[in-house]
Amino acid sequence: MTPAEEKDIKLFLYHAKQCDPKKCTGKKMARFGLVNLSEKIERIPSRSILLDPMAEKALSPADSSKKGITVLDCSWEEVERVFPQLLRMRLEHRALPYLVAANPVNFGRPFKLTSVEAFAASLYILGNKKQAETIMSKFNWGHTFLELNHEPLEEYSQAKDSKDILRIQSEYM
Numbered sequence: 577m578t579p580a581e582e583k584d585i586k587l588f589l590y591h592a593k594q595c596d597p598k599k600c601t602g603k604k605m606a607r608f609g610l611v612n613l614s615e616k617i618e619r620i621p622s623r624s625i626l627l628d629p630m631a632e633k634a635l636s637p638a639d640s641s642k643k644g645i646t647v648l649d650c651s652w653e654e655v656e657r658v659f660p661q662l663l664r665m666r667l668e669h670r671a672l673p674y675l676v677a678a679n680p681v682n683f684g685r686p687f688k689l690t691s692v693e694a695f696a697a698s699l700y701i702l703g704n705k706k707q708a709e710t711i712m713s714k715f716n717w718g719h720t721f722l723e724l725n726h727e728p729l730e731e732y733s734q735a736k737d738s739k740d741i742l743r744i745q746s747e748y749m
């Protein structure tokens with residue numbers, strides 16, 4: 577698909593109110609109208625992809641038919657407690673493959689992405705590169721994330737399925 581043909585993928589953010597709202601990248605996206613923000617867990621649409629750092633399956637282009645992408649904006653200290661609670665919901669849990677953070681808090685650290693980085697990486701992998709650039713353009717370090725990860729993101733976006741993603745990831749780790 578060329579960028580001109582891209583149809584926006586719906587983005588959902590469940591905000592657990594565990595971070596400083598002034599520094600929260602998800603809240604900033606909501607201020608720009610780039611994400612549907614909810615503080616009620618039951619509002620997360622079923623069958624959307626839930627970006628879960630602990631999920632067994634990696635996100636791949638084979639997930640492009642799912643109903644939107646959901647990020648759970650919580651503290652990293654709470655991740656291991658909060659995500660297992662969501663397993664009862666009908667969501668497709670997916671982890672992102674090896675990518676390096678470019679945000680000022682975790683710059684250079686693999687896997688530990690902010691909400692906006694996680695959304696942008698997913699959009700890129702699912703073929704919505706223009707939408708990924710649009711959301712990152714609201715952050716002064718946003719372009720750096722896409723630049724720093726350009727090579728793996730391009731490769732991941734050409735992958736066939738989750739297994740293929742893991743094969744590509746192993747070349748970067």
Ligand SMILES: C[S@@+](CC[C@H](N)C(=O)[O-])C[C@H]1O[C@@H](n2cnc3c(N)ncnc32)[C@H](O)[C@@H]1O
Nearest residue numbers: 600601627628629648650672687689690691694
């Ligand atoms: C833990 S919160 C932290 C948000 C941070 N306070 C902010 O301002 O962006 C980041 C969320 O992005 C998603 N995420 C980040 N890195 C991920 C990864 N490697 N795999 C899957 N999801 C990831 C998850 O939904 C995760 O809960």
